[in-house]
Amino acid sequence: MIAYLNGDFLPVEKITISPDDRGFQFADGLYEAMRAYGGVLFRADEHLDRLAYGARQLQFARHDFTTVKSIFVELLRRNSLENKDALIYMQVTRGVAERTHAFPPADTPLTIYIRVKFFSGWPDELQNGIKVISVPDKRWSQCHLKTTGLLANILAHQQARESGAAEAIFIRDGFITEGSHSNVFVVKDKKLITPPLSDYLLAGITRQAVLEIASGLKIDVREVAIPASDLEDADEVFITGTTVEITPVVHVNGKNVRHGRPGELTIQLQKEFNLLK
Numbered sequence: 001m002i003a004y005l006n007g008d009f010l011p012v013e014k015i016t017i018s019p020d021d022r023g024f025q026f027a028d029g030l031y032e033a034m035r036a037y038g039g040v041l042f043r044a045d046e047h048l049d050r051l052a053y054g055a056r057q058l059q060f061a062r063h064d065f066t067t068v069k070s071i072f073v074e075l076l077r078r079n080s081l082e083n084k085d086a087l088i089y090m091q092v093t094r095g096v097a098e099r100t101h102a103f104p105p106a107d108t109p110l111t112i113y114i115r116v117k118f119f120s121g122w123p124d125e126l127q128n129g130i131k132v133i134s135v136p137d138k139r140w141s142q143c144h145l146k147t148t149g150l151l152a153n154i155l156a157h158q159q160a161r162e163s164g165a166a167e168a169i170f171i172r173d174g175f176i177t178e179g180s181h182s183n184v185f186v187v188k189d190k191k192l193i194t195p196p197l198s199d200y201l202l203a204g205i206t207r208q209a210v211l212e213i214a215s216g217l218k219i220d221v222r223e224v225a226i227p228a229s230d231l232e233d234a235d236e237v238f239i240t241g242t243t244v245e246i247t248p249v250v251h252v253n254g255k256n257v258r259h260g261r262p263g264e265l266t267i268q269l270q271k272e273f274n275l276l277k
C-alpha cells in the first residue's frame, strides 16, 4: 500500500512520523475520511471545506486544501484502486516542534498524511440494521471540529461493541447529539428529525446529503433537539456517516425499534442515496 506524507508517496511501512509531532503529543490535528465509489470521489469538496473550516478554527498555518484532491486521485491510481470502492483517510497536524503548549513558529510545516484502502462498507448491516446503546456524552464542547482527539468516542464505541451493539449514541443533558462516528436521525409520525447543528456535533457530509434527498422528496424534515427517550419511542431510527452511509437502527438499549426491522422511510432514503454514489 502506497501512502502520502508531506509531498512523498511511499510504501506505508516505510513512513515514519516524529515523536515530536503535535498530533502524537497533543492530538493537535484534524482528519477526514471519505469514500470513492468505483474510483469516483464522493463529495470530496465538502470534506475538504470542512477540513479548511477546522484549520481556520484551530489557527493552523494553512487553510486551503483544495489541491489535495489530486493527491487522492494519484493515491488511488498508485494502489490500483482507480475503479474500485475505497476509503481515503487524511490527517493534518500542526507539525513537528519541541513539546510546549504554545503554538510552534508560524513557518512550521503542517504534517499531512493520506492513505487509501479498498473498502466496500458493511452490506449486512445496511440491509438488516444494527443494535445501538446510548451513553453519556463525555466529550468536550467543540465536537463540530473533526479533531483526532477521539478518546471519548473510542471508549463509547468499545462499550457498545462489548455489549453486542454496533454503535454508541451520545446523550448530552437529556438530548441526542450524535453517534461515536455517525449522525443520528429518527422518524416519528412521518417526520424526519435530526438534531440541529451546534458545537456538540459534527456537520456530517452524509447528514447533509440525507437532508437534501429528503427535501427533494418533500419529506417533512425537522432539525430540532431530540430527547433521549425518542430513541426508544421512534417509528424508525438510523445513523449516517461516510463509512456507515445510511444504516438502519433496529434495536436500542436492548429493545426493538418498532418491529425490529429497518423502517420504510429509511429504506427509501437508502435507495435515493445509492443513486447519488
Ligand code: PMP
Residues within 6 Å of the ligand: 033, 178, 179, 180, 181, 182, 183, 201, 202, 203, 204, 205, 206, 207, 240, 241, 242, 243
Ligand atoms: N459524527 C462523528 C463524531 C463522526 O466521526 C462522523 C464520521 N465522520 C460523523 C458524525 C458523520 O460524518 P460524515 O457523514 O461526514 O462522515
